[in-house]
Amino acid sequence: MDFAFLILRATTGSLVAGHGAQKLFGWFQGPGVQGTASMMESLSLRPGRAWALVAGASEFGGGVLTLLGFLNPVGPVGIVGAMGMATAKVHWGKPIWVTSGGAELPVTNTSVAAAIATAGPGKYSLDYVLHTQLPRWTVLPGLALAAGGIALGIWSSNRQQQATATSEQQQAAREALSM
Numbered sequence: 001m002d003f004a005f006l007i008l009r010a011t012t013g014s015l016v017a018g019h020g021a022q023k024l025f026g027w028f029q030g031p032g033v034q035g036t037a038s039m040m041e042s043l044s045l046r047p048g049r050a051w052a053l054v055a056g057a058s059e060f061g062g063g064v065l066t067l068l069g070f071l072n073p074v075g076p077v078g079i080v081g082a083m084g085m086a087t088a089k090v091h092w093g094k095p096i097w098v099t100s101g102g103a104e105l106p107v108t109n110t111s112v113a114a115a116i117a118t119a120g121p122g123k124y125s126l127d128y129v130l131h132t133q134l135p136r137w138t139v140l141p142g143l144a145l146a147a148g149g150i151a152l153g154i155w156s157s158n159r160q161q162q163a164t165a166t167s168e169q170q171q172a173a174r175e176a177l178s179m
Helices: 003-026 033-042 048-069 074-091 104-119 124-128 136-178
Strands: none
Touching: 003 033, 003 048, 003 074, 003 104, 033 048, 048 074, 048 104, 074 104, 074 136, 104 136
């Protein structure tokens, strides 16, 4: 069982950390903070730089902590938060499969991270080696915090989209009146 957790942690943690490194550092042909900020702005997540840093840190930090099996459940909860936001803002409303732009991959990452957060990292982990163990009950507040961050992002972007639509309608009305 512990070896199975190692496989899950190593695979999911390293891939999610790599995805975060694309956002933060431009590694692996990624967009870096500036490109990620532009993408966040296009999703009505403003300020884009702040959201890019949060997304990159959640993925990179959460991935590294998960890979190492250190301070569980902090890393997996970071992954859950990042993947939840990706599901809600990038993939929502599309067919589930990744080939159609759907949430297949973030939902899978969320499931693996939630399982690791609740079950623990196993004995092939830094937590085991260093005898660190955060209380199991920290999973629930951590997931609640992640859910709160996702809700804030959705609310914030919806509010921004409404403000933009209202501004565009007012501009169109002014132009119509000036003709």
